[in-house]
Amino acid sequence: MIKVGIVGGTGYTGVELLRLLVAHPNVEIALITSRAESGREVADLFPSLRGHINLCFTDPDDDALAACDAVFFATPHNVAMRSVPALIAAGTRVIDLSADFRIRDAALWERWYGEVHACPELLDDAVYGLPERNRKQIRSARLLACPGCYPTAVQLGFMPLLEAGLVDSTSLIANAVSGVSGAGRQAKIDNLLSEASDSFKAYAVGGHRHLPEIEQGLSAMSSEAVALTFVPHLAPMIRGIHATLYASLNEAGRAADLQKVFEDCYAQEPFVDVLPAGQYPQTRSVRGANSCQLAITVPQDRNTVVVTAVEDNLVKGAAGQAIQCMNLMFDQVETLGIAQPGLLP
Amino acid sequence: MIKVGIVGGTGYTGVELLRLLVAHPNVEIALITSRAESGREVADLFPSLRGHINLCFTDPDDDALAACDAVFFATPHNVAMRSVPALIAAGTRVIDLSADFRIRDAALWERWYGEVHACPELLDDAVYGLPERNRKQIRSARLLACPGCYPTAVQLGFMPLLEAGLVDSTSLIANAVSGVSGAGRQAKIDNLLSEASDSFKAYAVGGHRHLPEIEQGLSAMSSEAVALTFVPHLAPMIRGIHATLYASLNEAGRAADLQKVFEDCYAQEPFVDVLPAGQYPQTRSVRGANSCQLAITVPQDRNTVVVTAVEDNLVKGAAGQAIQCMNLMFDQVETLGIAQPGLLP
Amino acid sequence: MIKVGIVGGTGYTGVELLRLLVAHPNVEIALITSRAESGREVADLFPSLRGHINLCFTDPDDDALAACDAVFFATPHNVAMRSVPALIAAGTRVIDLSADFRIRDAALWERWYGEVHACPELLDDAVYGLPERNRKQIRSARLLACPGCYPTAVQLGFMPLLEAGLVDSTSLIANAVSGVSGAGRQAKIDNLLSEASDSFKAYAVGGHRHLPEIEQGLSAMSSEAVALTFVPHLAPMIRGIHATLYASLNEAGRAADLQKVFEDCYAQEPFVDVLPAGQYPQTRSVRGANSCQLAITVPQDRNTVVVTAVEDNLVKGAAGQAIQCMNLMFDQVETLGIAQPGLLP
Amino acid sequence: MIKVGIVGGTGYTGVELLRLLVAHPNVEIALITSRAESGREVADLFPSLRGHINLCFTDPDDDALAACDAVFFATPHNVAMRSVPALIAAGTRVIDLSADFRIRDAALWERWYGEVHACPELLDDAVYGLPERNRKQIRSARLLACPGCYPTAVQLGFMPLLEAGLVDSTSLIANAVSGVSGAGRQAKIDNLLSEASDSFKAYAVGGHRHLPEIEQGLSAMSSEAVALTFVPHLAPMIRGIHATLYASLNEAGRAADLQKVFEDCYAQEPFVDVLPAGQYPQTRSVRGANSCQLAITVPQDRNTVVVTAVEDNLVKGAAGQAIQCMNLMFDQVETLGIAQPGLLP
CATH class of the missing domain: 3.30.360.10 (Dihydrodipicolinate Reductase; domain 2)
Structure with a gap:
């Protein structure tokens, strides 16, 4: 089982990760953090998950995150880059769905995002998570930057x-x-x-x-x-x-x-x-x-x-592609847990 | 594997049955009939199923249906009751999502549906497919009448x-x-x-x-x-x-x-x-x-x-409940293939 | 011309009042107040009104409001009742679209709205603005309480x-x-x-x-x-x-x-x-x-x-009915400015 | 009063023409034709018009149409061109909301619409009803081709x-x-x-x-x-x-x-x-x-x-622009009857 943590699980990318991960046969969700909803049951915020998950949101906890095999960041930009260096150092693999590591040129990133990048030295390490272009590099990525939708x-x-x-x-x-x-x-x-x-x-x-x-x-x-x-x-x-x-x-x-x-x-x-x-x-x-x-x-x-x-901006454009990359990173069948057909009508 | 046929697969109940059945681990979809779309690829009509099913719609074929373990009728009323007696006689179990066998009193049915019932003698055999009321009878049903939404x-x-x-x-x-x-x-x-x-x-x-x-x-x-x-x-x-x-x-x-x-x-x-x-x-x-x-x-x-x-009128109100009943009828785990959480947002 | 003021023009009831009043032949809109949007052009906030109104939102101004013939309150509850006594005293007629004067029993109002009523002595004066029940009283109302939707x-x-x-x-x-x-x-x-x-x-x-x-x-x-x-x-x-x-x-x-x-x-x-x-x-x-x-x-x-x-909750359920009452209060043809058919499709 | 007839009043362009024309101060709607709904009250088909119009749909009647000052065609292509020559000959001005007279090159029209044009000799007479380009010609048009949306x-x-x-x-x-x-x-x-x-x-x-x-x-x-x-x-x-x-x-x-x-x-x-x-x-x-x-x-x-x-495809893209052209053709104020602001929200 891949033990995963999710940082910032209260947004749409977060709930979509949860929808897919609770049905993934080889994943165990260890923790979901949220400052704003700390202590609240996940299924209370997202009633579609009632019966599928028993966790509560918790405050961010670096040690608990570092104990995971993989940590997903489903946060706005300017959050992941503050925690990633320690996680990487601890050997945890990071899958960042935010914009923090998508652009290789720190100056360009800073121009568009209006912030100083917290760890530009990691930008070269980050692998851009578009499997159709970078499948091989994704397999060995320590830090994965998921593409935008x-x-x-x-x-x-x-x-x-x-x-x-x-x-x-x-x-x-x-x-x-x-x-x-x-x-x-x-x-x-x-x-x-x-x-x-x-x-x-x-x-x-x-x-x-x-x-x-x-x-x-x-x-x-x-x-x-x-x-x-x-x-x-x-x-x-x-x-x-x-x-x-x-x-x-x-x-x-x-x-x-x-x-x-x-x-x-x-x-x-x-x-x-x-x-x-x-x-x-x-x-x-x-x-x-x-x-x-x-x-x-x-x-x-x-x-x-x-x-x-x-x-679907939340699936191939976000959570689904992130799990596709996770499957590659952890030697799973690439389609595991994300092969279901769409909901039509 | 449960070998199933679907009669009338071009409506919303039909495509919803397909969405769920293609992901059911113990089901093999043998045929899907439609007079109007006969010869057309299912995935051409429903692009959400591209890559998930390779069948074409076929004309109704009594022998092919009778060779199935179970046949789902996703048809308007007044269709299933014309084919059910022969299927039952052939030992095929029928799961009817239409209204033909929901009402036990043929005269009442005829008053509301404006048709003569084709096989009132089967009404006593039909089990009403609400597992929360009739789970035991559903297990042994030959002819299952799925409730309306x-x-x-x-x-x-x-x-x-x-x-x-x-x-x-x-x-x-x-x-x-x-x-x-x-x-x-x-x-x-x-x-x-x-x-x-x-x-x-x-x-x-x-x-x-x-x-x-x-x-x-x-x-x-x-x-x-x-x-x-x-x-x-x-x-x-x-x-x-x-x-x-x-x-x-x-x-x-x-x-x-x-x-x-x-x-x-x-x-x-x-x-x-x-x-x-x-x-x-x-x-x-x-x-x-x-x-x-x-x-x-x-x-x-x-x-x-x-x-x-x-x-969801198409799931617990139709296709999902029908599969829940199928699971019961064929000694499957009741939740098999229909346990996924809802799509939110 | 009836000179009107609108307090709280930035909500949906406010913009709907504006849509109808700009086309009313006998109304002149003198001012629209909003603390939050003070100084901003109305048509900048609501681009549907470009070319139809040239006013800016202004801070609430008791004197300017008292100089109007009629003042509409399109505010949350607990706002109108603080200004109404002075306006009534000044001879301005008030049309309140909020809940402040709808309930004649102050204690009952206070139980449901969780506030102390600021002018319970005016509750008896307030006329409930449902023309189909109270047309005669509406004609002479000084303080009109518009019904909820x-x-x-x-x-x-x-x-x-x-x-x-x-x-x-x-x-x-x-x-x-x-x-x-x-x-x-x-x-x-x-x-x-x-x-x-x-x-x-x-x-x-x-x-x-x-x-x-x-x-x-x-x-x-x-x-x-x-x-x-x-x-x-x-x-x-x-x-x-x-x-x-x-x-x-x-x-x-x-x-x-x-x-x-x-x-x-x-x-x-x-x-x-x-x-x-x-x-x-x-x-x-x-x-x-x-x-x-x-x-x-x-x-x-x-x-x-x-x-x-x-x-339509914003028309007969709010702004339209308020103008219907205004027409009655100011001896206008009751249907003036609010007779247009609905938008279908 | 401009006496108008409408051919094909059962579509969305038709009901939008009606919504606007019933409120136009200088228009009298003389007849509305529809083969399919002949005899039915207009307000029965479009309940938004209850109380605003008392006409029934009638079968097309060339004489009644020719007695109008203006006839609007709110029909699919290939209808107006069959009636227009007679109407023009009778001195009735035609405002065609269909595609029949939009393209000046009959061969080009026939290639795209797959029909033989019934009166190519009128194409040169037709004025393309985009007032921002052709205001002057529109004023004197006998046959007006309204632009597509x-x-x-x-x-x-x-x-x-x-x-x-x-x-x-x-x-x-x-x-x-x-x-x-x-x-x-x-x-x-x-x-x-x-x-x-x-x-x-x-x-x-x-x-x-x-x-x-x-x-x-x-x-x-x-x-x-x-x-x-x-x-x-x-x-x-x-x-x-x-x-x-x-x-x-x-x-x-x-x-x-x-x-x-x-x-x-x-x-x-x-x-x-x-x-x-x-x-x-x-x-x-x-x-x-x-x-x-x-x-x-x-x-x-x-x-x-x-x-x-x-x-709005039905207003500036169809019925509203048609009435704008009608106003020009009949020496009305250009904005008469079509000046109301949009419905927001």
Whole structure:
């Protein structure tokens, strides 16, 4: 059994980790910390877990965490980086779902997050947890930086095109849409049902923190410089990311069988699913599932390729991918505990 | 392995059976029939099942169905009763999710459903699939009549009160609310998102087909005559039943510790969960889960008891309960394949 | 022109007052106060009002308010009662949408609201703003107490039955459902889209503050004592109240033509609409409209009558009804500015 | 009074025309035709109109229509063009909300709509009803072709950039999102609440019928050739269009004050509203209103300009714009009857 601790279990990423981990056959949840809810039964806060977990939230306890095989951080940024060095030193492997270790360049991180990084010396050690790119390094990672929800969909969507050099990498566009759970379980007027329901909007058009993370990832896939215009939007739904990606095909791209390029790229991937030509993915098809579904189209056979990609922001975009990485790190079958189909309707 | 067939797999009950059965360790799905979609891949109609099932819908085939250990009917009423006699004769056990065998009185059934019953001689054999009432008979059932979605919630909510004789059984009220998936996967203008979203309404106030089924069930629990006012409503959500039940406490009821009555009644039940006093259930807590959560309140300490009950209409109200019964019929652990927690948020 | 001030214009009742008043031909909005948003343009907070209003929120200013013909309080309880005495003394007429003057018995008010009432001596002066009951008194009111959203629907639904003495008034049940805007524009986790969407729940089953208000109103309609069981619920929609009312018919009730009783009772009412027999109201039919639609049914021709009633909680349940009362108080055509049809779909 | 007839009043565009026209002070609705609902009261089909209209749907009647001053066609394509020649000949002015006269090139129309055009000789007479481009011609139009919902938002968003020659017109991208009412009031499984709620998808990525209409409009604004990639999406909401437009700035564009370009372009327009820099529009801000709100951003000060635009697809995207054109055609104040603010929340 893998003994795991969860730091910050009161958010949506936290409860999603719990939903998946309580059903994982080889995991034992040792503790869940939360300052705000310390002492409260987990199932009292999340009634969907009644009968599935008997723990109470506890105050953060470094020793108890260090006694775990793996610790998940489901915290806002600027939390994990304060505890990670000690945990790593104690031999505990860390799976950080926050942004603290996603960006390799400390100065860039500090510019976007407005904080001084607490342990820049660990950034080189951190492995970026996108198994479709970094499976081998993930297996041996001590410190795993889970990708953001938008970056997962956008990178998986552009990856076959960039790796094969089929598009102009300097004029990429990612028009992405998220369900409201992406904003977290926080009391903000903007995310009230009365505000966010039956409406649609763009936000952070001038610049979103996921931009440098995505550009870093895309650059690693491309032999050319990368520039991305990334516009996130909020849709009136609970879960789901839908990315619509636009790129200009170069000569090689115009000549290629793009459907085949994608199918070949992901043929061995358990959690990336290229739809047959002519079908488009819907977020509901992957609700609750650790899956990214993709489609490729060249509208009117012109020069712009459009990739549409969906995932559940809390699963393949967060908790599910984190467990996928955990499985790799602890020599489990990669799909263990995260293979269930989505909830449709 | 239990070899199962599904008749009518293109509706919401059908896809929910598939979602649960593909993950059931001891079930093999042998065939899924649909006249309308014959030849089409199941995963093409339901993309959430891509990678989980490789079957195509087939035309109904009596021999292939008779070769199964169990056949699920996820059909409208008036279908199962035409095929059941032959299947039963062939030794196949039938789990009917439709209304054909729910009502023991053929004349009453015919009055509400406007059809002549095709095999009234089997009504006495049919076991009503509410495990909390009929677990023993379910184990040996050849023909199982799964309860309707409303009847499950309403009966589980009234059961402790009626069995203990604590309320006036002649003035019961069930104010019930359903998500739109209860209306099935049918092209009706009333159920369009543009019609049903952001709105709420009662329907069938004068009389709903679940009324005689519920009254039959409640009568079996009560030593007195039963009369129920049942008003169903439609809420703008996909899944979920919420029942608010009202009853007048009699002298014994006013003296009783109702919270304890409910907790004792369901102490051994894996799928009925009595909430602590002061908490009220929400449908989202059981989204995707085979669970009914209940709360008991006596407002203002007057004479009316209010029970609120929630379930997922497609799980504990349909497919999940059917599999719970299948587990009992085939000597499986009762919770096998249907123990996962709900999807929250 | 009626010169009006609005205290507390940043909530949903406030913005709804503004939406209606900017289009009212005989109203001039003189000021809108808000401590929290003082100095901010109203249309900056509510972009739907861009081009319709040029005011900024201002700090509360007693003199400026006293210079108005009418002041609307769209505040939480415990605010209006601190300012009302001075305004009344200055000759300004007050239309209070909060709970401060709804209950005539100060002790009862204090029990439910947990505060000492600041001006109990004004309670006798306050006129309860339900035009269908109190039209004459409203015309001359100096201090108008607007009914709550639930109380409006529940009272309009029971009124014809109680006034005609057709039901047992001691066992009334009101099962009521509200959209989330009823909870106000406040940052609470429970009302996030991710929490409240795709779900349904009861709340405050043990006792809700609208209970004493409703019982007071129903008692005034009935020659007998009144007791009500009132259970409010939250539905995943923005606007709308749906009330399902249950009462036991007495001998006179069983003999009566209930459809006609309702139609006669409301024949002259511009904003209460009795649907033809067999139709049931939907909240969307009155979205944005100052209308209450009603239907009457006796299920299975037994002894329980079921009334279903809908309104928009922010219009007939709040701002629209307040303007209806203002029209009466200032000798305007009662329907002026609030006659537009609902927004469907 | 302008005497109007409506052909095809049973869809969402039809009921929206009715909602607005019943409140228009200078319009008399003479008849509403519908083969399917002939003889039924309009307010029976649309209960939101109870008390606002007393007409029944009637069978189409050419003489009765020809007796009107104006006839609105709220029909699918391929209907209006069969009746228009006779109406025009009779001196009745036609306002067609369908696609029949939007595209000036009959061959292009026939390619996208798969029909032979019934009166190509009238295409030159038809005036495209986008007042912000064609106000003068609209005033004298006999036959008005109302723009589609997507084309309105996309053209208004690109117009200032193209007219001023600030972007590369050959690589335009319009990523557009619609509420489900855009699909019409038709019984299709895909648009059921259970299918479309809590989900998001692209559709018609390979080519949508609004593409040639938009390209025709954009070409008229630009001195260069135009090529557009247009990807429509479906969001889980009733109303609303959100367009996110991408264009590469040319040298002039990089030098320009884009905020000012937009503000100047629309300074005199009553129904186009450029938001202050840093704000982004939401569809809910214009729910029920005849308004298009726009924002301009250059993310990271690079070379791609992003315009976000919202409208209510049924108002500025259909019925409201049609009435705006009617006002122009009949010498009314342009804003008459369509000036009300949106319904928020």
